[in-house]
Amino acid sequence: MAEIKLAENSGFCFGVRRAIEITEATAEKYRGSRPVFTCGPLIHNRLVTEELEQKGVQILRKEEEAGKEDVVIIRSHGEGRSFYERAEEIGFQLVDATCPFVAKIHNLVREAYDAGEKIIIVGDRLHPEVRGINGWCQNSACIINSVGEADKLEPADYFVVAQTTIQQSHFEEIISKLQEKKCRLQISNTICNATKSRQESCKSLAREVDLMLVIGDKESSNSQKLYDLSKKYCEKAYFIENIEDLPLKDIELCNKIGVAAGASTPERLIKEVIANMSEFITENNEENLMHDLMDE
Ligand code: F3S
Structure with missing residues (x-):
């Protein structure tokens, strides 16, 4: 039966985890009293931004849109000096979740x-x-x-x-x-070390498997880089966003499958992909076994 191996150091990095925690705490603090925005999507993952939206966190597309009453969270990517000056000028409240x-x-x-x-x-x-x-x-x-x-x-x-x-x-x-x-x-x-370690683990796993899956949002630059590395070291590499993108036909033919995920990929998405794939492999294996028995 095919083996699935997850790259060490997959998923949320320290800076992303911290930014999400700060945002959730801020949303909770100002719920019903002041509008809370993140300065652009908090991370490059739609699943996470949709969940934050449900908690009342909106996305600010342009800093000019921020008003005096608003609370604006700077995401882990950080902002330039002028953004801080503008916050002072307009008077909106800044919550700084820039990765240290x-x-x-x-x-x-x-x-x-x-x-x-x-x-x-x-x-x-x-x-x-x-x-x-x-x-x-x-x-x-x-x-x-x-x-x-x-x-x-x-x-x-x-x-x-x-x-x-x-x-x-x-x-x-x-x-x-x-x-x-x-x-x-x-x-x-x-x-960043989180980037280096994710890339190193992804590279060594890609070298030893028949098929490599990188889970991440197409907008995520660090996930894209893991995919580029995987392609370099593994003939069959796929960049998937969720279980719907699983290349089941190829998975069926492989013995060793590697999984890596970018720093903005939530753990539950990684677990969901692995669980789904394991289920498919088990079912497929049982079906093949049945065919073999019937042929005998
Ligand atoms: Fe993450 Fe901060 Fe490094 S956001 S990738 S820990 S620079």
Whole structure:
């Protein structure tokens, strides 16, 4: 019978868990008295954001929409300096659920910028975390997400940080290119340990299984990266959001199935996928056994 193995370090990371707890406590505190918003979806997982909505937490699409009476929660990705200034100006109440590891990058970038250094952020310029980090150096950072982009940079002195969820090897490739171009770098490798450990576990599991499933929301960048890694090390890799996406035909043909989940994937979703798959494998096994017995 096929074996299912879950990658170590799967599911919610410390920062995401903390942001959810802060949000739930805030919703409870202000229930019926003040509107509570998160500044964008709290995490990239629809299941979680829908549940929070049921608890009265709404999503603020633009900061201009926030009024004096509102309570606005900053999610784990963090925000730029101007968001805090705007909260003071308008007078809405801020609850800060920025992951402490992201807040540390804000401080590093603010200090380097104040000291007159040029900043490089290695990461995706459209990701809210990167936009937030850039907001601590007056949006002046060079944002690089490929070796090609690194190649176009003028040689100079730079202070370098990384988006917390990028791949270590991707960061190293970009750093090597910058060094090759004779850029003088002061590097702060700010890739989060939770990211590193999830990627390492996913990689070693993908190497040993016939089929790899990554559970996560399609919008989740860290889940997407686990999928990219899985594809690299396992011929059959799938990115699924829930049980409806299970590739049952392929599962039927495999002996060893690996499961990994991004830092924004709730544990109950992981359990649901594994339970569903185990049930399918058992039923399928019994059916095959029956066929064999009838053939004899
Ligand atoms: Fe924080 Fe790392 Fe998670 S930066 S939000 S603990 S991936």
